[in-house]
Structure formats: structure tokens, C-alpha cells
Amino acid sequence: MADAGSPAGYRPPTPDAADLIAWPEDFGTRFAIFVDTEEEFDWNAPLSREGHGTSAIAALPDAHRRFADRGIPITYLVDYPVATDPRAVDVLRGIVADGRSAIGTQLHAWVNPPFFEEVTPANSFAGNLPEEVEAAKLDVLTEAITEAFGAAPRAFRAGRYGIGPATLRLLAARGYRLDSSMRARYDYSGEGGPDFAGIGNAAFRAGPVVELPLTTVFTGALRGSGAGLYWALGKVPKARGVFARAGLLSRIALTPEDMPVADAIEAIAVAAGEGVRVLNFSFHSPSVAPGMTPYVRDAADLAAFHRWWDAVIGELERRGIAPVSSDEIIAAAVLPASAPIR
Numbered sequence: 001m002a003d004a005g006s007p008a009g010y011r012p013p014t015p016d017a018a019d020l021i022a023w024p025e026d027f028g029t030r031f032a033i034f035v036d037t038e039e040e041f042d043w044n045a046p047l048s049r050e051g052h053g054t055s056a057i058a059a060l061p062d063a064h065r066r067f068a069d070r071g072i073p074i075t076y077l078v079d080y081p082v083a084t085d086p087r088a089v090d091v092l093r094g095i096v097a098d099g100r101s102a103i104g105t106q107l108h109a110w111v112n113p114p115f116f117e118e119v120t121p122a123n124s125f126a127g128n129l130p131e132e133v134e135a136a137k138l139d140v141l142t143e144a145i146t147e148a149f150g151a152a153p154r155a156f157r158a159g160r161y162g163i164g165p166a167t168l169r170l171l172a173a174r175g176y177r178l179d180s181s182m183r184a185r186y187d188y189s190g191e192g193g194p195d196f197a198g199i200g201n202a203a204f205r206a207g208p209v210v211e212l213p214l215t216t217v218f219t220g221a222l223r224g225s226g227a228g229l230y231w232a233l234g235k236v237p238k239a240r241g242v243f244a245r246a247g248l249l250s251r252i253a254l255t256p257e258d259m260p261v262a263d264a265i266e267a268i269a270v271a272a273g274e275g276v277r278v279l280n281f282s283f284h285s286p287s288v289a290p291g292m293t294p295y296v297r298d299a300a301d302l303a304a305f306h307r308w309w310d311a312v313i314g315e316l317e318r319r320g321i322a323p324v325s326s327d328e329i330i331a332a333a334v335l336p337a338s339a340p341i342r
Contacts, residue, residue, distance in 0.1 A: 009189030015204035030324035073100035073325035104155030122192035127164020
């Protein structure tokens with residue numbers, strides 16, 4: 001997905017200093033992993049309500065075991081095709097029986113009933129839909145997950161990071177307490193999606209919901225120039241790639257998908273040095289099976305995916321950055337019972 005720098009999409013307000021989470025002293029610096037637990041589809045084709053499967057879910061237990069054996073909980077953000085597939089639900093029930101991992105929610109609007117809207121790029125961002133349509137889709141999905149797993153989900157992510165002005169208020173009214181839809185320092189407005197260029201890595205309160213942005217940092221010799229230089233480079237063809245290859249400026253998100261491990265390790269150092277208290281990692285569930293995403297095309301890519309995690313977890317352990325579950329994040333944030341959402 002490309003960054004266009006256009007103000008056309010929804011732009012969440014930059015949080016006030018008073019809204020930033022003041023983590024307890026003994027919380028330290030922690031890391032969390034959220035998995036977009038979703039159907040498989042052709043990433044090169046237009047979005048469709050048909051032609052997808054959930055077979056990659058069968059590969060999750062082996063991948064999960066690699067984390068669980070090191071005491072790392074994962075929050076699986078489940079979308080509608082997964083939540084309504086009995087075989088996928090059985091697999092995920094077994095996984096979260098570890099006691100710390102959890103089931104959350106991910107809304108893919110184009111495969112989530114009710115279907116009032118056309119399937120278009122703009123409508124794939126659920127926050128672009130009329131509020132009553134976004135709410136209806138969220139209700140159907142929340143009910144499906146609650147019925148499938150026996151508990152109401154408390155963590156949420158919008159598919160394609162597609163939140164809108166009503167999303168956080170809708171989540172709060174339905175008992176959600178953690179959102180991870182904002183991808184710090186990314187801008188999807190060129191595709192009709194939201195603009196997170198003004199959102200940093202710090203967790204903050206949005207009423208009774210804690211917003212935990214996906215961690216993204218700038219690295220390189222010119223990283224002090226950060227977002228301003230990065231957006232300026234975006235106006236010059238290929239300039240960002242030239243600067244990245246020269247070691248001058250790169251934007252690094254904490255994901256094994258298309259982010260080299262050396263860059264991720266440098267990003268961990270930068271994030272920790274900048275005082276980020278919760279490093280938020282993410283990947284798509286189909287990436288644990290070869291051939292389901294462009295990031296893991298074959299067995300060699302899958303082996304590299306696991307090596308990436310081995311190296312990154314080793315670096316986190318070396319730095320004393322411990323894992324944290326979504327429930328532990330909610331508890332440590334000490335959210336107010338209610339507050340207005342701007």
C-alpha cells in the first residue's frame with residue numbers, strides 16, 4: 001500500500017500529552033504481538049467477497065508453539081470468515097488455552113455482513129462507511145466471535161487500518177478496551193484510507209479505550225529529520241529508496257513482512273532509546289503457511305520468517321524487553337471508566 005501524503009482520508013487527532021498512558025514504573029519496556037487472523041486471498045487481485053479460504057489457520061499451532069515455548073503471548077485478531085469456520089475456531093481455541101494469549105477482533109468490511117455497500121477500494125476501509133453500516137458489521141462480528149469463543153473480545157484492529165471518525169466510539173460502546181488500528185507514521189489517504197502521519201508510537205487514551213499504535217521508527221544517519229524529510233522524499237520518484245539504500249533514512253515497522261531483520265533490530269534500539277514503552281509487533285496469519293501471502297511465497301521464505309523471529313526475540317531478551325499480553329496492557333493502562341472521545 002502506497003503513501004500519497006494527501007489529506008483526503010480521515011486524520012485522527014494527535015493525542016494531547018494528558019492522554020498519553022503513564023505506565024507504572026514496574027511495567028518497564030515491553031513488547032506485544034498482534035496477529036491479523038484472516039482468510040487467504042489473492043493479494044494481487046481486486047478485493048472480493050468470494051474466492052477465499054481459511055486453510056492456513058491449520059499451520060498456526062506450530063507457529064504459536066515457537067512463541068509459547070518462550071513465554072510469549074499473542075493476541076489473534078479474528079475476522080468474520082475465520083470466526084464462522086468451525087475448523088478454524090477449534091484450532092484457535094486450542095492455541096489460546098495457554099492462558100495468556102487472547103482472541104480479539106479484526107474487521108474486514110468486504111467479507112463481513114451485512115452487505116449494504118459495493119466492494120470498492122474506499123469501502124474496504126470500514127471507517128469510510130456510514131456509521132450505521134460500520135456499527136452493524138461490528139455487531140455481527142463481535143457476536144460471532146463471542147459465540148465461537150465463549151467470551152466477548154476486548155482488543156480490535158480495523159482491516160487495512162481502516163478506522164474512521166466513529167470507530168473508537170463504536171468500540172467503546174461495545175466493551176472494547178484496546179485498539180491497534182493506527183499504524184504510526186503511515187498515510188493511506190491516497191487510497192481513500194486514514195492518514196496516521198501525525199500519530200507516534202506512544203499509547204494513549206481515547207475515552208475508555210487504549211490506542212496502541214503499531215510501532216514504526218525512522219532509522220539512518222538522517223533519522224533526526226524524521227517524518228518531515230520522509231514525506232518530502234515521497235514527492236521525488238525513488239528518493240526514499242535511494243536514501244534507504246544509502247543508510248540515510250528508512251521507515252521501519254516492527255513486522256517480519258518485508259522488513260529485513262537487521263533493520264528490525266536497529267528499529268528496536270531506536271524505539272527503546274526514544275522511550276517507547278510498548279513495542280507493537282504484527283503479522284498476517286496466512287504468512288505462517290507458504291504461498292498464502294507475498295511475504296512467504298515458499299518453504300525458504302517460511303524458514304526466513306522463523307529466523308527473523310528468533311533473531312528479534314533474542315535481541316528483545318538481550319535488552320530485557322519482556323513480552324506482554326493484551327489483557328496485561330489493558331490492566332496496566334488503568335483506563336478511566338468513561339471519557340469523551342475526540
